[in-house]
Amino acid sequence: MIYFRFLDIPAYLIAYIIISFFGLTIGSFLNVCIYRLQLEDPVERSLVKKSSHCPKCGAKIHWYDNIPVFSWLVLLKGKCRVCKEPISKRYPLVEGLNWFAYMLALTFLKVQDYPVHAILTALFFSVLIVIAFIDYDSMEIYPSQLFLIVILAVLSALFAHTLTIPQRIIGGLAIALPFFIIGEVSRIFIKKKYGEDFRGIELGDTFLMLVSGLLIGPKCICASALIGIFAAAIIGIINKAKGKESKFAFGPYLAFGLMMGSLFGNQLIDWYLGLLKHPDVYSMFIK
Ligand SMILES: [Zn+2]
Structure with a gap:
């Protein structure tokens, strides 16, 4: 220090x-x-x-x-x-x-111990704010902003050393792959039923989770997705109750999830896994 x-x-x-x-x-x-x-x-x-x-x-x-x-x-x-x-x-x-x-x-993020990691994460937050507002306005996530996150991930790999390369690759795929599969399956289903070409999860959101996973790693990206989906579900239910339009941009919720996940993802996932290993919880499922 x-x-x-x-x-x-x-x-x-x-x-x-x-x-x-x-x-x-x-x-x-x-x-x-x-x-x-x-x-x-x-x-x-x-x-x-x-x-x-x-x-x-x-x-x-x-x-x-x-x-x-x-x-x-x-x-x-x-x-x-x-x-x-x-x-x-x-x-x-x-x-x-x-x-x-x-x-x-x-x-x-313990800036005194990990200054590069903290600064890159702060810059990541700035990119996320731009993505969130543009997606809110136009329902679009621009490739240029996703590319900025890739640059941050490369800088992080070179100078921050918080994650190994395999961890980054797993982080990239951990959420992006299921998002892609859900998007494809929902597209086929929606096309069959309604005749419209529409994905349940847009490619922009999928790519956002891919490049962010490279930057923040598997634990944080999983926590981010959980928080983002949870936030979107709550707001979705509130909007539905108010009778507002159900189709809305997912990007702002994912951006919020990614911020929280970057800050607290490791602790959150470790706490959850620790809870599952706790003897009292363990014995509830396995006698
Ligand atoms: Zn004026």
Whole structure:
């Protein structure tokens, strides 16, 4: 453990301040990604060129109106400075979510012992936030974001050493393979019964679990799938009770599951397996 003693402020406090800064500024960039990547025009789709503009009136947004969360909440109070049209709550929400995700990674992944693993996981969370919002909007998961997760998995294999290569391959297949089989079987079944070409689990979701499994390994990916499916089922039941449309994007739930699974997956699966081995539980099934 490295201690940066600066004016006697303990290291973790400095780490939290630095990571907060990155969490909020990268969160601000994620908003640009979510908005621009969905645009049709390839020039408009550029992530680096233009400065920020109000989507309603086109007025340039100054740097002081672009401070993550703070500007929206305190300076602008949710309205454009020029045209007074409301600015979507999504902007501060994405920034806040990314900040919160980084705080969780910093707190639960022992950044002092495994700094590379914690940083790569935090970046993984950022990609997941973009995937979740784009899937929510357009019911699509873009290959470019899946490719970013592959890069994170390669970096993790090279520098983090938290998993062996066989573990990564098993992690990749553990959920993706059953998802693919369920998708294919449901497609055949739906085609026979309703004549529509539709998969129960989309290929995008399957590929998301494939590349994520390479990054986080077999235990975490299994926990992620369980949490994601559980969350989707609960929200699905609530939506059904409210009489809302039953077809919804699975990506946001999987993204949530993947975040929780990356943080607590190992402990969760070990606890569960330990529970099964407990003599009292064991004797319930085998006399
Ligand atoms: Zn405006």
